[in-house]
């Protein structure tokens with residue numbers, strides 16, 4: 438079987454990643470509850486039973502409560518930490534209304550080091566398997582990021598490094614100063630958000646290129662064995678049972694095709710939506726964001742579905758709503 442790019446660096450993770458942004462009760466400042474801890478246990482159990490051993494976090498998710506709740510799960514399940522891979526991200530600063538400050542990004546050495554210390558303390562672990570820089574900081578200084586990464590690597594706090602929402606040019610700039618190979622780039626990609634394909638099919642037709650997906654990023658990551666992870670891969674359930682009220686005709690039609698394919702293949706609609714991403718030769722790793730054990734199990738079925746070329750193109754063309762050029 439073909440290896441995932443991330444496996445080529447020595448990280449033998451599952452094909453699917455469970456995104457933990459929905460853990461910890463969402464975006465409120467209230468303290469975590471026992472119900473949220475129970476929900477996290479159930480989601481983690483469903484993931485492990487389904488063969489998912491990779492968990493995606495960020496220091497900001499639920500204002501830190503997603504990591505805090507996950508830390509409770511780790512504490513209550515001794516031995517679990519050694520069986521799983523944990524990824525987190527840093528680099529985004531929330532707005533400060535009192536100080537009149539908007540959302541900002543910060544890749545300074547001090548911010549990155551403090552960010553990781555906060556994450557490790559909330560998770561109650563001594564290391565992260567992968568650390569991603571969450572969103573490109575316009576003021577990033579590659580040498581400063583390199584210093585931070587070096588300190589994190591030599592102290593054993595982080596094993597591998599990567600980025601999120603970055604173009605090939607931004608990755609090259611960072612990599613020019615960082616001695617460790619960057620191994621992950623996490624981007625929004627799904628059967629609904631198809632910009633990652635559109636920039637490729639309209640290569641000499643700029644008038645059609647309405648996408649903001651940075652051209653050449655997919656190709657660069659493939660060439661450099663940088664694992665592409667897709668956030669938002671279920672398109673928030675658009676093709677797998679979420680309400681279609683008021684949605685465009687192309688979305689409704691695509692949802693119908695997904696349903697029919699799932700019936701024909703005796704699998705779930707989630708599996709079809711994810712298998713569509715996974716059929717791409719970039720060996721994309723979907724980061725599913727559901728907290729529902731049932732939807733986690735339904736998603737994991739994607740690991741047993743392979744779409745044919747014709748099925749893949751049928752879904753792609755249906756999602757774009759117009760024929761290919």
Ligand SMILES: NC(=O)c1ccc[n+]([C@@H]2O[C@H](COP(=O)([O-])OP(=O)(O)OC[C@H]3O[C@@H](n4cnc5c(N)ncnc54)[C@H](OP(=O)(O)O)[C@@H]3O)[C@@H](O)[C@H]2O)c1
Nearest residue numbers: 456457458668669670671672673674677678679726727728
């Ligand atoms: N790097 C970045 O900038 C970035 C940005 C956003 C997210 N992420 C990561 O990517 C992960 C996934 O992102 P995501 O949550 O946006 O994407 P997603 O996996 O496409 O969607 C998951 C969300 O959709 C809901 N959903 C799924 N199927 C549904 C259905 N049939 N009916 C109703 N609701 C349904 C889920 O609710 P339930 O929980 O109720 O199933 C959950 O809120 C996150 O957890 C996070 O780890 C990264």
